[in-house]
Amino acid sequence: MNIRQVPLWTDAEVTTEAIAFQQIQGYALVRHGKPVVCLGILTYAQVDSAAVHLLLAEYGRAATSAWDLYQSYVAHQRDPASPAVGVVQAVGLTASALQHFPGGQLLSDTAFNNGFLAAGPDMSAIVVLAGDADQAGGAGAALIRLRNDLTAKFNTLATIQWEEGKPGARPLGFEDGISQPIFFEIEKPPGALHYSYNPAATLGLVLLPQPGATDEYGSFMAYVKFRFDQQAYRLSVNAVVNASGRSADEVESWFLGRVRQTSEPLSRRGSSLNDFDYLGPSDALCPAGAHIRTMNPRAENSRSNRILRRGAVYSNGAETGLLFQCFQSNLTQGFETLFRNWASGLAIGPDAILALRASAAHPAAVVGNLPPTSPVAAVAGGAYFYFPSIPFFARALNQ
Numbered sequence: 001m002n003i004r005q006v007p008l009w010t011d012a013e014v015t016t017e018a019i020a021f022q023q024i025q026g027y028a029l030v031r032h033g034k035p036v037v038c039l040g041i042l043t044y045a046q047v048d049s050a051a052v053h054l055l056l057a058e059y060g061r062a063a064t065s066a067w068d069l070y071q072s073y074v075a076h077q078r079d080p081a082s083p084a085v086g087v088v089q090a091v092g093l094t095a096s097a098l099q100h101f102p103g104g105q106l107l108s109d110t111a112f113n114n115g116f117l118a119a120g121p122d123m124s125a126i127v128v129l130a131g132d133a134d135q136a137g138g139a140g141a142a143l144i145r146l147r148n149d150l151t152a153k154f155n156t157l158a159t160i161q162w163e164e165g166k167p168g169a170r171p172l173g174f175e176d177g178i179s180q181p182i183f184f185e186i187e188k189p190p191g192a193l194h195y196s197y198n199p200a201a202t203l204g205l206v207l208l209p210q211p212g213a214t215d216e217y218g219s220f221m222a223y224v225k226f227r228f229d230q231q232a233y234r235l236s237v238n239a240v241v242n243a244s245g246r247s248a249d250e251v252e253s254w255f256l257g258r259v260r261q262t263s264e265p266l267s268r269r270g271s272s273l274n275d276f277d278y279l280g281p282s283d284a285l286c287p288a289g290a291h292i293r294t295m296n297p298r299a300e301n302s303r304s305n306r307i308l309r310r311g312a313v314y315s316n317g318a319e320t321g322l323l324f325q326c327f328q329s330n331l332t333q334g335f336e337t338l339f340r341n342w343a344s345g346l347a348i349g350p351d352a353i354l355a356l357r358a359s360a361a362h363p364a365a366v367v368g369n370l371p372p373t374s375p376v377a378a379v380a381g382g383a384y385f386y387f388p389s390i391p392f393f394a395r396a397l398n399q
């Protein structure tokens with residue numbers, strides 16, 4: 001069966017396809033719920049070296065499967081006291097690293113090889129470790145052990161740069177991770193689904209067939225480190241507050257498209273926080289440039305442009321930002337369309353968070369000459385990675 005075409009998987013259907021789910025890296029598919037994530041970006045002097053084999057043997061083959069993550073997610077939904085999977089691991093490779101392995105050369109995706117964030121030879125792989133926090137608020141013991149182990153082994157073989165972030169933290173004070181494509185019955189919000197825009201999706205949105213293999217799947221990740229310019233944000237918000245006479249809370253809600261305290265969408269047409277649209281009178285309630293509206297206009301013709309997000313807020317002294325990660329089966333339709341076209345205003349309006357705006361985001365109901373706003377987030381680095389099926393790693397080692 002082509003598992004990419006089934007919408008809203010029931011537990012029974014997942015069990016029937018247990019083998020396929022055991023071979024998919026779970027981080028690309030299932031909510032992990034871990035409070036800390038470490039991203040290790042590796043750079044090899046020589047890609048087909050011993051270091052890559054070490055990475056694939058020890059970390060790729062031990063990647064957490066979608067099956068394990070799904071089972072622990074279901075158990076946790078039914079009983080929050082049930083033990084969760086320990087450290088969640090995942091490994092992705094850039095196009096330049098992938099071409100050295102069987103099947104890797106077959107991945108002829110234009111954006112992955114030559115697109116906006118296509119990595120040069122200076123980036124080879126990413127290791128994701130997501131885990132629990134200890135009481136002091138740092139990464140948990142198992143996570144630290146694994147991270148130290150990885151750093152020690154790679155010290156002489158490749159350079160490794162670590163980023164640590166908190167997936168549950170609130171970027172710019174807003175709750176994140178609410179609007180996600182829904183793949184499994186168990187993720188459905190209580191009550192009726194759907195109002196008019198259906199948040200459910202098939203796995204084809206994030207999975208693509210693993211080249212050279214049967215019934216195996218991988219996924220593309222776009223990774224961007226964004227540094228927040230808190231000063232630009234405050235100046236933009238204050239300028240709009242002064243010009244409109246509205247409160248800072250209201251103006252910040254316009255920039256994002258949700259009420260900060262409750263996370264409710266500004267649109268009133270919907271049945272839950274992830275089940276609404278912008279049709280009819282609700283069109284005037286949410287600015288065209290509100291972040292969640294530019295990034296997902298919730299129209300049927302943009303269903304294939306959705307992405308699965310895995311954001312984590314980082315802080316480094318006074319500097320804060322977002323380790324933005326998203327999965328999709330097609331980088332051109334996913335990240336590249338959203339970030340290169342829609343964020344700059346090619347669809348409805350320039351994004352209040354991601355773009356430089358000639359005028360501020362405000363709902364149609366607010367009249368007046370509102371001032372321009374500055375970009376709130378600056379790109380500090382990024383790359384595209386392919387997260388192959390788990391058996392790919394074993395094959396690569398036996399080549």
Ligand code: HEM
Binds near residue numbers: 176177256295309377
């Ligand atoms: C500084 C960078 C960013 C910040 C602070 C940020 C913050 C947020 C927040 C707080 C939400 C609302 C939570 C939710 O609806 O789940 C959200 C939603 C979203 N963001 Fe971002 N984000 C950033 C960058 C990006 C980028 C680069 C993209 C895509 C290229 C993106 C795509 C989306 C999408 C698709 C949604 C969900 C919209 C929906 O389905 O209604 N974001 N973001």
